Amino acid sequence: MGKAQKKTGKGRLDKYYKLAKEQGYRARSAFKLIQLNKKYSFLESAKCTIDLCAAPGGWLQVASKYMPANSIIVGVDLVPIRPIPRVVTFAADITTPQCRNLIRGELKDWKADVVLHDGAPNVGTAWVQDAYSQSELVLMSLKLAVEFLAKGGTFVTKVFRSVDYNNLIWVFNQLFSKVEATKPPSSRNVSAEIFVVCREFLAPKQIDPKFLDPKHVFKDLSSTIAATEKGISVGDAQSNVFHPEKKRRHRDGYADGDYTLFVSITASSFIHGKDPVWLALDITTDDVKANCDDLKVLGKGDFKTLIKWRLALREELGIDVKSKEIEDSTEHTEIVEIIDEEQQISEELERLNAEAVARAKRERRRANEIKSRTIQRMQLQMTAPLDIGLEQSDAALGISQDDVFDLGETLHKKRRGGFTMDDDGDDIVESSEEEEGEDRDQEPLDSEEEKEKKLVGLEAELDGLYDAYQGRLRERDAKFKVKESRRRNAEREAWNGIKCSGSGEEDSDEEEEEGGWDNMQKARLDDSEDSSTDLSNDSDAEEQSSKAKKRVRSTKDLGPKKSKRRRQQSSSEPVDAVPASSAAATVWFSQDVFGGINGLDQLSDAEDSDVGMDAKSKQLSESDEDVEVDKSEESDDFEIVPQEQDDDGDLWDGGDENQDAKVQAKIKELGLTTAEAVTIAQQLVNREKTKTQLMNEGFNRYSLNSKEGLPSWFLDEEAKHYKPNIPITKDAMAALRAKQRALDARPIKKVAEAKARKKFKAAQRIEKAMKKAEGVNATTDLTEREKAQQIDKLLRKGLSSGKKVKKDIKVVVAKGAHKGIKGRPKGVKGRYTMVDARMRKEVRAKKRKEKAAHKR
Numbered sequence: 001m002g003k004a005q006k007k008t009g010k011g012r013l014d015k016y017y018k019l020a021k022e023q024g025y026r027a028r029s030a031f032k033l034i035q036l037n038k039k040y041s042f043l044e045s046a047k048c049t050i051d052l053c054a055a056p057g058g059w060l061q062v063a064s065k066y067m068p069a070n071s072i073i074v075g076v077d078l079v080p081i082r083p084i085p086r087v088v089t090f091a092a093d094i095t096t097p098q099c100r101n102l103i104r105g106e107l108k109d110w111k112a113d114v115v116l117h118d119g120a121p122n123v124g125t126a127w128v129q130d131a132y133s134q135s136e137l138v139l140m141s142l143k144l145a146v147e148f149l150a151k152g153g154t155f156v157t158k159v160f161r162s163v164d165y166n167n168l169i170w171v172f173n174q175l176f177s178k179v180e181a182t183k184p185p186s187s188r189n190v191s192a193e194i195f196v197v198c199r200e201f202l203a204p205k206q207i208d209p210k211f212l213d214p215k216h217v218f219k220d221l222s223s224t225i226a227a228t229e230k231g232i233s234v235g236d237a238q239s240n241v242f243h244p245e246k247k248r249r250h251r252d253g254y255a256d257g258d259y260t261l262f263v264s265i266t267a268s269s270f271i272h273g274k275d276p277v278w279l280a281l282d283i284t285t286d287d288v289k290a291n292c293d294d295l296k297v298l299g300k301g302d303f304k305t306l307i308k309w310r311l312a313l314r315e316e317l318g319i320d321v322k323s324k325e326i327e328d329s330t331e332h333t334e335i336v337e338i339i340d341e342e343q344q345i346s347e348e349l350e351r352l353n354a355e356a357v358a359r360a361k362r363e364r365r366r367a368n369e370i371k372s373r374t375i376q377r378m379q380l381q382m383t384a385p386l387d388i389g390l391e392q393s394d395a396a397l398g399i400s401q402d403d404v405f406d407l408g409e410t411l412h413k414k415r416r417g418g419f420t421m422d423d424d425g426d427d428i429v430e431s432s433e434e435e436e437g438e439d440r441d442q443e444p445l446d447s448e449e450e451k452e453k454k455l456v457g458l459e460a461e462l463d464g465l466y467d468a469y470q471g472r473l474r475e476r477d478a479k480f481k482v483k484e485s486r487r488r489n490a491e492r493e494a495w496n497g498i499k500c501s502g503s504g505e506e507d508s509d510e511e512e513e514e515g516g517w518d519n520m521q522k523a524r525l526d527d528s529e530d531s532s533t534d535l536s537n538d539s540d541a542e543e544q545s546s547k548a549k550k551r552v553r554s555t556k557d558l559g560p561k562k563s564k565r566r567r568q569q570s571s572s573e574p575v576d577a578v579p580a581s582s583a584a585a586t587v588w589f590s591q592d593v594f595g596g597i598n599g600l601d602q603l604s605d606a607e608d609s610d611v612g613m614d615a616k617s618k619q620l621s622e623s624d625e626d627v628e629v630d631k632s633e634e635s636d637d638f639e640i641v642p643q644e645q646d647d648d649g650d651l652w653d654g655g656d657e658n659q660d661a662k663v664q665a666k667i668k669e670l671g672l673t674t675a676e677a678v679t680i681a682q683q684l685v686n687r688e689k690t691k692t693q694l695m696n697e698g699f700n701r702y703s704l705n706s707k708e709g710l711p712s713w714f715l716d717e718e719a720k721h722y723k724p725n726i727p728i729t730k731d732a733m734a735a736l737r738a739k740q741r742a743l744d745a746r747p748i749k750k751v752a753e754a755k756a757r758k759k760f761k762a763a764q765r766i767e768k769a770m771k772k773a774e775g776v777n778a779t780t781d782l783t784e785r786e787k788a789q790q791i792d793k794l795l796r797k798g799l800s801s802g803k804k805v806k807k808d809i810k811v812v813v814a815k816g817a818h819k820g821i822k823g824r825p826k827g828v829k830g831r832y833t834m835v836d837a838r839m840r841k842e843v844r845a846k847k848r849k850e851k852a853a854h855k856r
């Protein structure tokens with residue numbers, strides 16, 4: 001069953017649309033004229049053509065293409081037409097005398113050989129009226145054609161198959177010898193348009209104006225419209241103005257006097273009328289629906305099916321009653337009951353199914369909500385990530401969710417200052433929590449210590465889980481370790497501006513993060529100490545900072561360095577390790593601003609006592625020489641406050657001297673490798689920033705964060721994302737790029753070495769040749785000429801590389817003309833070798849055999 005042509009959307013973009021696009025026609029309608037002209041050949045001989053209703057100009061393009069050169073083509077339309085070569089166009093209404101005058105002005109007393117009309121009025125009102133205005137337009141175009149056509153000329157017009165179609169044809173027949181209606185293949189089937197080609201214009205001297213007056217030509221139609229408006233059936237109304245044809249039987253499927261393709265009718269009158277109906281009943285099967293869709297292309301059999309369906313439908317609706325057997329009423333009732341029962345069961349089933357589906361959906365949604373809420377709470381640090389996707393009681397963890405709730409409750413109370421936060425009341429988890437909380441309110445509360453223990457236990461579990469996760473990652477991803485170390489390097493680089501690969505510590509957990517710009521600054525300090533070109537007010541600060549650094553270093557020496565994680569893990573242990581003072585704090589308080597504050601020492605003392613530095617550490621700190629020196633030097637400044645070792649020290653401490661020296665050596669060797677470092681260096685050189693400023697900038701929210709008590713997974717995340725964003729300049733980037741380009745331009749080591757080797761060997765050869773030449777020169781038994789000859793030979797030998805130049809051997813394939821020949825092939829000069837596929841195969845086979853024998 002074929003599909004009806006689509007009326008809308010891409011269905012309109014058929015092959016003619018594509019062809020028109022390809023061939024540059026402005027409208028697909030161009031093909032209609034091409035096909036009409038192919039059939040009647042009126043354009044080739046025409047010297048003057050008028051196209052009425054010509055926009056956008058498809059027909060004009062065709063006319064211009066098919067008509068002889070130097071012919072006149074005039075196009076008129078309501079809307080302006082974009083210029084076309086050899087074509088004159090106007091914007092005018094063809095029903096007005098102004099349009100006639102314009103054409104007359106253009107043609108002077110010329111007559112047209114062809115008048116074309118493809119007009120279509122603005123449709124959209126009732127079909128009957130649309131069709132009528134189209135017919136009127138046709139008659140108007142005929143009027144112009146009659147005026148401008150030469151005798152024997154051709155008039156081509158588009159008409160719609162409507163009630164006035166016959167009247168029009170009759171009129172055409174009065175004025176032309178040959179009138180033919182045709183529908184070119186490019187005209188869509190769904191369109192009611194048809195083209196009438198009127199040839200051999202009779203050019204009567206006088207034409208009765210009634211022929212061209214719509215009122216007379218379509219008199220019948222006017223009465224039809226009036227009758228329709230009054231609601232009177234007009235099926236049999238006949239044109240009687242010109243009595244063009246006798247009443248004929250309609251074999252084309254149209255109702256009498258109605259030639260339209262589309263009829264609007266209400267659904268109810270359609271069902272109750274004589275025509276087949278559409279209704280969504282059981283008997284309306286898919287086949288029936290498909291048939292109704294494809295009415296235009298149905299075969300006899302399909303129509304029979306439709307008629308049967310219609311009869312059944314009418315019976316169902318009680319319009320027709322089966323005259324055959326009238327069944328027993330009791331039996332009928334029983335059937336109805338059974339059907340009812342079945343229906344009830346199926347309805348019940350459907351309802352139950354729908355309920356089950358809805359319930360499952362609800363549960364899924366609730367689970368998702370719970371999950372997302374928990375994640376949210378975790379992000380807000382309101383809960384530990386234990387309850388995501390875990391069962392109520394997880395054996396692997398050895399904790400039940402009750403514990404979590406218990407802890408959660410404590411935490412909540414702590415965080416919210418005893419108040420319970422009111423979440424959206426609709427969450428089931430929340431309500432159950434609350435309930436449990438209420439229950440627990442009545443239970444005796446755990447002691448603080450127990451809760452603290454639980455908390456520590458949980459955190460340890462969490463750390464354990466995180467470590468296990470890292471382990472799994474490491475197992476799964478062989479590159480994990482490399483990535484990790486690269487990441488760490490990148491982090492360090494971001495600060496240092498150099499790679500410390502030489503230190504050999506980068507992969508160890510014990511590694512220290514150097515204050516990169518600190519080192520740089522130190523290097524610069526060393527350099528600039530002599531020049532002392534810095535501003536005088538900076539010098540104090542520098543002095544202070546260097547002192548502070550010394551102090552930092554000395555305090556750093558107090559205790560062993562520990563990795564972040566180790567520090568984190570040991571944070572809960574009692575402070576029996578050797579304490580170290582916060583270097584960052586030391587440097588901070590070494591600034592001018594704090595210089596005159598008297599209470600600082602006391603404060604330090606107080607802090608000292610707060611921190612609870614034990615006797616051992618005191619002893620240690622006192623026994624340290626450096627500290628002693630510093631203390632004696634800076635006793636009026638402030639006292640060093642030993643503190644718990646934390647990361648601040650890492651930020652500011654330049655590490656030991658060796659490390660500093662290494663870093664500086666690296667900087668000297670490789671230069672600065674990050675844009676940040678270069679930017680800072682440039683700023684320093686250009687005096688955009690002073691060292692003091694840079695130092696002060698170093699104290700930012702990233703530098704003084706205590707990492708104490710934070711879980712390792714959090715610290716790892718922080719290390720990834722919580723970094724200072726040091727601004728970089730274009731100049732710095734350009735400098736780095738230039739450096740990289742220079743590096744790229746250098747030959748690789750191997751190549752350079754090979755070149756050097758070559759050079760060295762050549763020098764050696766020449767030296768050798770010179771020595772020999774001297775020997776030859778010294779001999780007395782040779783004439784001067786012979787000596788010169790030998791020396792020349794020796795030197796030439798010395799200059800050559802000593803390698804034999806391989807002579808070119810031409811390879812000739814033994815195929816085509818060269819197949820099976822003996823001796824030198826034609827056209828081949830010099831050394832040659834003949835090769836053929838057979839030979840190659842045999843050589844390979846031989847090698848294979850030799851190899852196999854060797855293995856055995």
Ligand SMILES: C[S@@+](CC[C@H](N)C(=O)[O-])C[C@H]1O[C@@H](n2cnc3c(N)ncnc32)[C@H](O)[C@@H]1O
Nearest residue numbers: 053055056057058059077078093094118119120
């Ligand atoms: C189907 S298009 C013609 C397409 C044209 N044959 C082509 O190939 O490009 C119909 C045209 O008739 C024009 N038209 C309708 N009523 C008109 C009138 N009274 N006077 C002039 N043009 C009219 C419309 O503006 C429209 O551009």
